[in-house]
Amino acid sequence: MSRIALVLTLWLAAAALAACGSGGSATTTYRSSLSASNGEELEHDADRSAEGVDGLSVCPLLPTRTVEKVVGVSGLRAERNDSLDLSICRYARGAVNVRILLDGAADATRRYYNQLSEAQQKFNPIPDLRPHDVRHVGDDSTYGGTGAFWTRGRAQLVAFSADRIARVTVHVPAQSDARRKAEAARLAKLIFARAPAERDGS
Known part of the structure; x- marks a missing residue:
């Protein structure tokens, strides 16, 4: 095998290993796209400030x-x-x-x-x-x-x-x-x- 062919073969093998490694990494770093919020948004829940009852006994x-x-x-x-x-x-x-x-x-x-x-x-x-x-x-x-x-x-x-x-x-x-x-x-x-x-x- 010529020197050029040997280098090409080694390069292709390295690329293949890198691709496999990348696939494994993608699996381990997967993140869910679902919202992390456990609360349900309420349609009529726009005002969360306290009105209080001061003076309204x-x-x-x-x-x-x-x-x-x-x-x-x-x-x-x-x-x-x-x-x-x-x-x-x-x-x-x-x-x-x-x-x-x-x-x-x-x-x-x-x-x-x-x-x-x-x-x-x-x-x-x-x-x-x-x-x-x-x-x-x-x-x-x-x-x-x-x-x-x-x-x-x-x-x-x-x-x-x-x-x-x-x-x-x-x-x-x-x-x-x-x-x-x-x-x-x-x-x-x-x-x-x-x-x-x-x-x-x-």
């Missing part, structure tokens, strides 16, 4: 007489418990308990959707704890398709509107579930109407 927004009229019970006493992002007012007399929580912390859309999804996943097999959609109370255009849900066993309605979550519990022993739900829905609509989240910055 539930007790003065819903005076005792207003709550008494809605639930049909007199003699209730209001107890206030407020913080920066939460305002809670409890109206009680004996076994009667009405509790309204207004949540203005950040990321309300996602947190409401997560609460609804978790309730559906965990409690659908349990009739008393199964969440039931309630329309025309909160923002029904939010992700999940309903702006409020009711839990019979807790006598509680959770509703979302304008970057805030309202959690309303109505326990009046003599009342039916349907009446409690209707009263909780009425109170949620009142608190949303009287404590709008949208501010003009003035």
